[in-house]
Amino acid sequence: MVRLKVKDMEFNYASVHVLKDIRIELAASEMLSVIGPNGAGKSTLLRCIDRILSPQKGCILLDGQDIKKMSRMELAKKMGYIPQSATQVFPATVFDVVLMGRRPHIGWRSGEEDTEKVLETLQMLNIEDLSMRDINELSGGQQQKVFIACALTQEPDVLLLDEPTSNLDIRHQLEVMDIIKNIVREKKISAIMAIHDLNLAARYADRIIMMNSGKIFSVGDPVSVLTPDNIKKVYGVEAEVIDKRGRPHIVPIRAVSKK
Amino acid sequence: MTSSTETSGTGTKRAEIKEQYKKFIGRKILFILFSLILIFIIAGISATLGSYPITVIEVYSILWHGVPKIVQNTAFIISHGFKEFFDTFFTTEEIVVWNLRLPRILMGILAGIGLAIAGTMMQGILRNPLASPFTLGISSGAGFGAALAIILGTGFVAGEYLVVGNAFIFALIPTFIILGLARYKRATPETMILGGIALFYIFSGLMALLMFFSEAEPAIEAYFWMIGSLGRASWDNLLPASIVLVGCVIPLMWKAWDINVMGAGDERAKSLGVNVERTRIFIMIIASLLTAGIICFTGCIGFIGLVAPHMCRMVIGGDNRFLIPAAGLFGGALLLGADTIARTIIPGVILPVGLVTYILGGTLFFYLLARRRREYW
Numbered sequence: 001m002v003r004l005k006v007k008d009m010e011f012n013y014a015s016v017h018v019l020k021d022i023r024i025e026l027a028a029s030e031m032l033s034v035i036g037p038n039g040a041g042k043s044t045l046l047r048c049i050d051r052i053l054s055p056q057k058g059c060i061l062l063d064g065q066d067i068k069k070m071s072r073m074e075l076a077k078k079m080g081y082i083p084q085s086a087t088q089v090f091p092a093t094v095f096d097v098v099l100m101g102r103r104p105h106i107g108w109r110s111g112e113e114d115t116e117k118v119l120e121t122l123q124m125l126n127i128e129d130l131s132m133r134d135i136n137e138l139s140g141g142q143q144q145k146v147f148i149a150c151a152l153t154q155e156p157d158v159l160l161l162d163e164p165t166s167n168l169d170i171r172h173q174l175e176v177m178d179i180i181k182n183i184v185r186e187k188k189i190s191a192i193m194a195i196h197d198l199n200l201a202a203r204y205a206d207r208i209i210m211m212n213s214g215k216i217f218s219v220g221d222p223v224s225v226l227t228p229d230n231i232k233k234v235y236g237v238e239a240e241v242i243d244k245r246g247r248p249h250i251v252p253i254r255a256v257s258k259k
Numbered sequence: 260m261t262s263s264t265e266t267s268g269t270g271t272k273r274a275e276i277k278e279q280y281k282k283f284i285g286r287k288i289l290f291i292l293f294s295l296i297l298i299f300i301i302a303g304i305s306a307t308l309g310s311y312p313i314t315v316i317e318v319y320s321i322l323w324h325g326v327p328k329i330v331q332n333t334a335f336i337i338s339h340g341f342k343e344f345f346d347t348f349f350t351t352e353e354i355v356v357w358n359l360r361l362p363r364i365l366m367g368i369l370a371g372i373g374l375a376i377a378g379t380m381m382q383g384i385l386r387n388p389l390a391s392p393f394t395l396g397i398s399s400g401a402g403f404g405a406a407l408a409i410i411l412g413t414g415f416v417a418g419e420y421l422v423v424g425n426a427f428i429f430a431l432i433p434t435f436i437i438l439g440l441a442r443y444k445r446a447t448p449e450t451m452i453l454g455g456i457a458l459f460y461i462f463s464g465l466m467a468l469l470m471f472f473s474e475a476e477p478a479i480e481a482y483f484w485m486i487g488s489l490g491r492a493s494w495d496n497l498l499p500a501s502i503v504l505v506g507c508v509i510p511l512m513w514k515a516w517d518i519n520v521m522g523a524g525d526e527r528a529k530s531l532g533v534n535v536e537r538t539r540i541f542i543m544i545i546a547s548l549l550t551a552g553i554i555c556f557t558g559c560i561g562f563i564g565l566v567a568p569h570m571c572r573m574v575i576g577g578d579n580r581f582l583i584p585a586a587g588l589f590g591g592a593l594l595l596g597a598d599t600i601a602r603t604i605i606p607g608v609i610l611p612v613g614l615v616t617y618i619l620g621g622t623l624f625f626y627l628l629a630r631r632r633r634e635y636w
Contacts, residue, residue: 052529076532083526090386090522091577095280100520104532115280119273131276132283134576147527154531 009058033201036211042194076104080151084162101153140167287581294588366492375590378564383518385448391565392550396433396458398559404429406481430551433458487560487613503552515579
């Protein structure tokens with residue numbers, strides 16, 4: 001059952017083609033990783049799906065509904081987005097930042113139910129001890145967890161994550177990926193994650209989309225997408241691919257020309 | 260599957276955080292009440308201070324007995340106006356309290372509340388700690404309008420509202436220019452702030468031009484109009500000022516949550532369902548109307564709108580649902596206190612309140628900044 005469908009999406013920015021011929025299908029409880037070199041269009045793709053940017057062409061269907069016809073609030077109830085960098089946030093406690101995730105569901109007053117949901121996500125991400133701290137005092141990794149908690153509090157059907165592990169040490173990387181994997185499975189959420197680390201993508205994703213210059217180069221399960229040939233063509237890197245417990249593990253060797 | 264001990268452990272942790280959060284909110288509400296009480300105290304003290312010799316007890320007696328007199332003669336007030344009513348029914352002491360001090364005190368409270376709230380909103384939507392009600396160039400617009408009226412005698416509304424009308428309308432011109440710019444170039448904080456700076460220079464320059472070619476006295480009058488004073492407060496202009504205040508604060512409070520969310524970045528706000536550009540423009544318009552509606556009566560009293568939100572943020576944090584009323588009430592107390600100092604610090608001289616807010620207020624804020632323990636920004 002297809003939850004999210006992206007059809008023939010195209011996005012231009014000041015007459016520069018950023019995305020072209022984008023076609024994606026995402027099922028419930030599926031984790032999709034989008035990989036590709038810098039400038040391939042991964043972030044733009046996520047932003048177009050969540051209507052932060054408006055694609056010039058194409059349509060996006062969420063559970064059969066065209067998202068262009070939904071109001072922003074309605075879309076926010078179904079889709080959560082975690083942007084890449086930690087922009088400077090106005091002073092706020094962690095609790096209040098996570099509470100922001102309830103905004104699509106509440107008008108003005110936050111009720112008991114909303115507080116409970118916040119507490120639940122705080123616990124899920126293991127950041128309860130940080131609840132009353134100011135978010136700007138936290139490390140990059142901790143902030144990232146807070147923003148993930150905020151998106152989860154929206155209770156979305158689809159979660160879009162832009163490089164969620166870039167600022168994290170190896171422990172936090174695994175922690176965060178495990179949390180997301182669990183949520184995808186237990187809450188039947190679908191996730192699209194733009195990610196740089198090929199090995200994390202290989203290890204956690206159900207399917208991978210490899211992008212190159214704004215187009216989808218290859219799509220499929222990790223083994224079929226992460227081949228030395230593809231990696232050479234898209235990244236210009238000669239790499240060795242080892243099988244580790246049924247998942248590919250990429251060992252880069254050297255940079256080469258893309259031919 | 261968690262064991263029962265784990266669940267109870269989590270349960271107590273949750274209960275703990277809930278408690279902490281409730282206390283956190285409790286503190287904010289306490290601060291709001293404290294600010295409200297502070298206003299009453301300062302007002303009570305301010306009413307007894309002044310160059311005309313009236314004892315404290317007399318002042319309170321005058322206030323107490325004045326109320327029934329006003330209520331009984333409402334018809335007269337409506338038909339003949341406040342000034343005639345006071346001249347006919349009140350003694351000199353009563354007039355001093357009721358028609359000189361009281362309107363000034365009330366205007367100080369209203370103006371303080373309005374400017375502080377406008378400042379809080381501007382800081383919120385522009386995500387900039389340096390924003391104030393005057394960030395969009397409103398003060399220089401108003402100053403130019405007032406200067407036109409004072410120096411050249413030209414304006415939109417003839418008669419006694421010449422200066423007021425001009426100040427109000429010209430205060431809003433920079434806002435509308437920036438609105439136009441935002442439509443054309445997208446309503447980002449940068450567009451608005453930079454646009455405001457450019458307009459500040461233009462209108463300040465125009466005002467300086469007027470003053471350059473003017474006679475000394477009107478030029479000085481125009482200049483001190485800008486500095487800001489509560490001396491022009493009267494019962495006649497308290498009514499429109501309060502209508503503006505109530506009419507603007509209610510829609511602003513309604514959007515408080517959205518401003519919170521915008522604080523986390525435009526992208527996150529959009530993903531949380533907020534129409535960022537539209538909200539920014541809406542609030543900019545309301546904050547400008549609020550500011551213009553107040554400064555047309557008082558002149559550009561600086562500093563309150565910038566600093567009241569900061570001082571409150573230091574104590575209660577940045578949640579706008581609480582910060583807006585807190586900063587408002589605290590700003591009212593601040594301005595009232597400043598005016599009380601302004602009219603009593605030099606015996607027999609009534610300084611414009613703007614002088615006090617700039618000099619003393621700036622010093623106070625600098626001191627707080629130097630002494631703060633943690634980065635709250």
